[in-house]
Amino acid sequence: MAAPDFVSDDVRSWISMAIAALSLVYVVMLRNPRGGALLGRPTRVRRDEISPRFIRLAPLVMVAVAVI
Numbered sequence: 001m002a003a004p005d006f007v008s009d010d011v012r013s014w015i016s017m018a019i020a021a022l023s024l025v026y027v028v029m030l031r032n033p034r035g036g037a038l039l040g041r042p043t044r045v046r047r048d049e050i051s052p053r054f055i056r057l058a059p060l061v062m063v064a065v066a067v068i
Helices: 012-031 033-038 052-067
Strands: none
């Protein structure tokens, strides 16, 4: 967010918001399959990395959070 220090006074009013918006778009793209594919990241979930214990406990935790 140091961009306003490097640009002219005319741009200072919107450069921080533009960089924040671009950062937000980048993070959202990393978190969904289509955006990840555009960025060249793997889009499939690797089943071998998910432990069986997590698979059993995750639905129970989600239900508990929903009930609370």
